[in-house]
C-alpha cells in the first residue's frame with residue numbers, strides 16, 4: 243500500500259479477445275478493450291448485453307472462457323479477485339448501523355495490512371467532506387451523507403481501480419444526480435481508473451471520459467460521449483443514444499433525387515436537427531455540431547422530406563412533433579412550437595445534409 247490516496251502505479255486495464263460462454267450462450271464475444279490509466283470508462287448497453295459479465299471478469303469473479311486480461315501490464319487472467327487490488331462497488335450501499343462513521347470506514351481496512359489506518363480515514367473523510375461526522379452513527383445521517391460514507395468505504399482501501407455496477411440505481415432521482423456529480427468529482431481528484439456499468443445513457447454521458455457501447459456480447463464502439471453521439475459507428479449505437487432516439491427512414495422518402503444517398507440502405511436524422519421549412523423556428527443552419535461538420539468540408543446541401551403531422555406533444559421546455567413521412571415516422575424536436583402545425587397538417591421537413599447519417603445494409607455507417 244502507498245501513502246498517497248491515489249496510487250502511482252499504472253492501472254491500465256487491457257482486455258484481449260476476452261470471451262465468456264455460459265453453456266451455449268456467448269455472453270461476451272472476443273472483446274478487445276483498453277481502459278486507460280486514470281480513465282473513467284462506462285460500459286453501456288441494454289439489459290443482457292454482457293456489461294456485468296465483463297466487469298465481473300475484470301474483478302476476477304468470473305473466469306473468461308478465452309482471452310487475456312491484464313492490469314498495469316501484468317497478466318491477471320488467473321489471479322484471485324483479492325489479489326487484483328480492485329474495489330467493486332455494487333448497487334446496495336449497506337452500512338453497519340451500530341458502528342460509527344469512523345468504524346464503517348475502518349472496517350474495509352481491518353483485513354488489509356495497513357499501518358496508517360487513522361490517517362487514511364481522515365484523508366478519505368476530508369475528501370468527502372464528512373470529517374465532522376466521524377463519530378455519528380448512520381441512523382443520524384441524511385441519505386446523501388450516508389451515500390458519502392458508503393463511497394468512503396470504497397475509497398479508503400485505495401484500490402488500483404474502481405469497478406462499479408449500476409451503483410446509483412437504488413437511489414431516488416434527486417440523490418442519484420447529486421451522487422453522480424460527486425462520483426465524477428472524486429474520480430477526477432483521485433485519478434483512479436474506473437470502470438462503470440450502466441444501461442442509462444444519460445448517466446453514461448455525464449460520467450464518462452469514454453463510453454464503450456455493447457450489444458449482444460459484442461463491443462459496438464468506444465469513444466468520448468461526443469464521438470459516440472455525433473459519429474455513431476452503426477445503427478445500433480445511433481439508435482441507442484439520444485432521447486427521443488434518432489429517426490431512421492428509407493432514402494426513398496427524400497423529396498429530390500440525391501445521388502449521394504443512393505448507396506445508403508437507411509438514413510438517420512436526430513430529432514433536434516429537423517426543422518419545418520418556412521417556420522419561424524427554422525435556423526439558417528443546423529446546430530453547432532452540424533456547423534462544425536460543414537466547416538470540415540461537410541455536405542452544404544439541404545435535404546427535404548414531406549410529412550404529415552401525427553402527434554404534437556408539448557414538453558414544457560420543448561415541443562416534439564411526430565410526422566408520418568411515407569410510412570416512416572420522423573420525430574422533430576423544437577424549442578418553440580412551429581406555427582400552423584397541427585395533427586393532419588402536411589409540412590416540408592428540412593435539415594442540412596451534413597446532419598444526416600447514412601447506413602449500409604448491415605447497419606454500418608457509410609463515411610461522409
Ligand code: ATP
Nearest residue numbers: 264267269287288289290291292293294295296441
Ligand atoms: P443487466 O443490465 O440486465 O445486468 P448485462 O448487460 O449486465 O445486463 P450480463 O449480466 O453480463 O448482462 O449477462 C449477459 C448474458 O449472460 C445474459 O444473457 C445473461 O442471462 C447471461 N448470464 C450472465 N450470468 C450468467 C450465469 N452465471 N449463468 C448463465 N448465464 C448467465
